[in-house]
Amino acid sequence: MDYTRVINKLIAKQLRDWDLAGANYAALAGAVTRTVSLGESTITLQFNPERRRSSAALVGTRPQSRQDCFLCSEHQPPRQKAVLWGNRYKIQVNPYPIFSRHLTIADLHHVPQQLAGRIGDMLQLAQSLPEFVVFYNGPRCGASAPGHMHFQAGSRSEMPLCGEIDHATTHLLADGDEGFIGYVDTLGRGLFTIETSTMRAAERYALRLLDLLPVKDDGAEPMVNVLCWWNKTDRSWHMAFFPRCKHRPACYGEGPGRLLLSPASTEMGGLWAVPVKEDYDRLTPELMRSLYDEVCMSRNDLNHVITGYSQRWEYVEPI
Numbered sequence: 001m002d003y004t005r006v007i008n009k010l011i012a013k014q015l016r017d018w019d020l021a022g023a024n025y026a027a028l029a030g031a032v033t034r035t036v037s038l039g040e041s042t043i044t045l046q047f048n049p050e051r052r053r054s055s056a057a058l059v060g061t062r063p064q065s066r067q068d069c070f071l072c073s074e075h076q077p078p079r080q081k082a083v084l085w086g087n088r089y090k091i092q093v094n095p096y097p098i099f100s101r102h103l104t105i106a107d108l109h110h111v112p113q114q115l116a117g118r119i120g121d122m123l124q125l126a127q128s129l130p131e132f133v134v135f136y137n138g139p140r141c142g143a144s145a146p147g148h149m150h151f152q153a154g155s156r157s158e159m160p161l162c163g164e165i166d167h168a169t170t171h172l173l174a175d176g177d178e179g180f181i182g183y184v185d186t187l188g189r190g191l192f193t194i195e196t197s198t199m200r201a202a203e204r205y206a207l208r209l210l211d212l213l214p215v216k217d218d219g220a221e222p223m224v225n226v227l228c229w230w231n232k233t234d235r236s237w238h239m240a241f242f243p244r245c246k247h248r249p250a251c252y253g254e255g256p257g258r259l260l261l262s263p264a265s266t267e268m269g270g271l272w273a274v275p276v277k278e279d280y281d282r283l284t285p286e287l288m289r290s291l292y293d294e295v296c297m298s299r300n301d302l303n304h305v306i307t308g309y310s311q312r313w314e315y316v317e318p319i
């Protein structure tokens with residue numbers, strides 16, 4: 001079912017009736033942007049001072065428990081409304097936007113952020129929101145509420161990667177009648193790309209990839225940022241997986257020589273919301289590349305996944 005109309009209505013009502021959302025979306029509409037070229041990719045930098053308060057407030061506390069969770073209904077402002085999706089998620093307007101339409105899609109229950117059992121939901125959500133890109137931040141690489149399962153979604157036309165991936169140089173790992181999975185390392189950060197004509201095939205490629213990616217320390221799942229979208233025109237599913245090795249760069253912080261940047265899905269997708277003007281002015285292609293290099297797994301780190309995928313595929317395919 002296409003949720004575009006009902007979601008557009010929700011956004012229009014929230015911007016009218018909820019002052020916080022109204023003010024922040026109006027501020028975003030006037031935000032200054034510029035672009036930085038990185039390999040085959042063009043990164044958009046957005047100077048967005050509102051994110052300073054929200055980042056500090058949300059990421060600083062990173063609520064785990066129900067008592068201080070801003071995604072649990074009992075702690076949300078009465079003016080924040082929701083559209084139910086299935087019997088599992090509520091779709092809401094994100095009051096601290098990076099996109100002109102920015103949604104939070106949270107589980108109805110306070111359960112931990114994890115991808116296991118959710119890939120199918122993500123693909124279906126993408127089909128319900130064809131003008132959006134749905135994204136997932138792992139609990140240790142960008143999720144602002146790791147205690148409460150949630151996705152986000154933003155206007156797809158504003159996420160640079162979604163328009164670039166079709167033309168990117170792709171190293172094919174496995175393919176079949178229903179699509180393929182490949183590895184791309186010419187966009188300034190390494191990613192696995194999946195494109196299929198069926199939801200089932202996308203889920204199968206994704207689950208095998210997650211199975212092969214390393215799990216660090218005591219983590220329950222590989223550190224990943226994931227983007228997912230559905231192309232209504234040719235009815236194709238798309239996923240991009242960014243394996244991470246680190247949550248934040250060592251220079252994270254405020255003051256001389258520091259950068260208040262904590263990369264997650266949107267940054268992996270090529271859209272950086274920069275809350276500090278000095279940081280916004282300072283970012284060069286070289287600096288962007290070194291930030292990606294520091295927090296993303298390298299081609300070397302992923303060699304066993306790249307070679308292992310095709311071997312694994314041959315072995316598992318007959319099932």
Ligand SMILES: [Zn+2]
Binds near residue numbers: 066070072110147
């Ligand atoms: Zn919660």
